[in-house]
Amino acid sequence: MSTGSPSDDESARTQATLESRDRSTECPLCQLTGESPDHVYRHLQVGHRKSDIADALVDVISAREETPLSE
Numbered sequence: 001m002s003t004g005s006p007s008d009d010e011s012a013r014t015q016a017t018l019e020s021r022d023r024s025t026e027c028p029l030c031q032l033t034g035e036s037p038d039h040v041y042r043h044l045q046v047g048h049r050k051s052d053i054a055d056a057l058v059d060v061i062s063a064r065e066e067t068p069l070s071e
Contacts, residue, residue: 029056 025034029048034040044053 029053 025037025040026032027034027040027043027047029044029052032040032043032047034043
């Protein structure tokens, strides 16, 4: 249970940081495997055109909108 103390906030931030490091380290556009999510993020910025990234995002959003949230 959270008491709202600063140490609880720091603990939550630390946990979020650890969880983000566990996320996929594969480029969603070309399947490059990076050393970390930060590496993949930098690869996306440098290695792909903004239009390719935007198209991929539009495809993901469109797919989500076509799929019902629950039955």
